[in-house]
Amino acid sequence: MGWRRLGVRGAELVPQARMSGPMPWVIAIMVALTAIALAAGLALGNAITSAKAEIEGGVTVQLLEPREDVRTREAKAAADALKRQPHVAGLRQVPQAELDALIEPWLGADVGEATNASIPVPALIDVRLDGPATPAKLKAIQQALTKVAPSARVDAQSGWLKPVFDAMISLQVLAIALVALLSFALAAAVLLAARSALGANREVIEIVHLLGGTDTQVARVFQRSIGFDAAGGGTVGLALAMVVILSIGRRFGGLGAGLVDSGALIWTDWLLLALVPLLSTLLAMLTARFTVLHALRKML
Incomplete structure (x- = not known):
């Protein structure tokens, strides 16, 4: 009986209108930025790997x-x-x-x-x-x-391109760091939203506990709601990121530069990009669950 009432009352703990509050759009922005940063890092990695493989055994002889x-x-x-x-x-x-x-x-x-x-x-x-x-x-x-x-002078092609590779590796590290920071920002946003919802519905949660509901059941309600919002926001964010990535890729493709062309994304890279909203949804749900459980232990 308590579980049924929790299902009825639990739906009121957090807003249930999908994509109506700020949280889905915050997640959409985070996912879009994460996907763009990840695509940049993957493209740089492809360019570095391809260029190094091409010029690793290259030598230039100059007759001065x-x-x-x-x-x-x-x-x-x-x-x-x-x-x-x-x-x-x-x-x-x-x-x-x-x-x-x-x-x-x-x-x-x-x-x-x-x-x-x-x-x-x-x-x-x-x-x-x-x-x-x-x-x-x-x-x-x-x-x-x-x-x-x-007058002959012998130079390894990889030698004079080393500063270029070092700069590209630095940019790749920056892209990876940006992905990590955006992940932390997403988790922080979900944490704040969950705490805000808990504070606004403290009386309702106490009633749910009196009716026999457990902390795990309450956390599941928050987790499910955040999961729906994260999935919707992640889908929108990925769509926005794809538009940006394809537009930038088309512009760079028109340059006809070998180093730029070698940085094209391969199918495994697109698969990783497609996993961004899924992983973001999982991160949001886990963050909401652990935040609610931790807060409920202190509340009651």
Whole structure:
């Protein structure tokens, strides 16, 4: 009999009109921000992993000889020497037209005539190793090239991109920290809402206890109501986040940059994003349950 009355009276403990109070919309905002932050962190992780795998064995050889005829001769001799190196899996001498296109934004459209006339542009050889570009391999390549191309300079591609990777990793850590902070904020919002509802319905709860209702049954009422609000708010928040993520992804996709393209979300990332409202609902329900149980033990 007491449990039936609890079911009737318990429905009055917290507002039952779904998506009518502030709590569902607060949760929607939290879920949207969490999903966006998580998507940013996942995209950065994908970009870092893809870029590192692509350039891990990349080496750039620059021929710094200012005289064009000597530079051309050294480039040919360096390419022949590189082919005989044991760890070289492939190489490509970058054409002059491609070099001109790379420096055109800084020197203007007449870069070809300018470089031929007064500005010597180093010859570049893109080398791919059969494994990571370790210091020992770089030293062996440098020693082999010094004999045939004194102006050769050997650089690991991963070396000059290290500051970029460090910055991207810092942003990824920031995104993860933001997800954690938003989770704490969501739990705090639910905690405050549950305490407010308990204080506003203290007399009703006392009557429920007199009718035989237990703390667990009262907590279940709060948990169920918060769960409905969190599920509705989480769904709305995820929908908003998807609109933002897809819009930003389309804009970045139009850049055509390799590092940006490698940061595209894969199917496992979308699955994690879909779990955000579910996990948020679970967090809200557990927070409401433990908050109510803890408060009831002090109340009675």
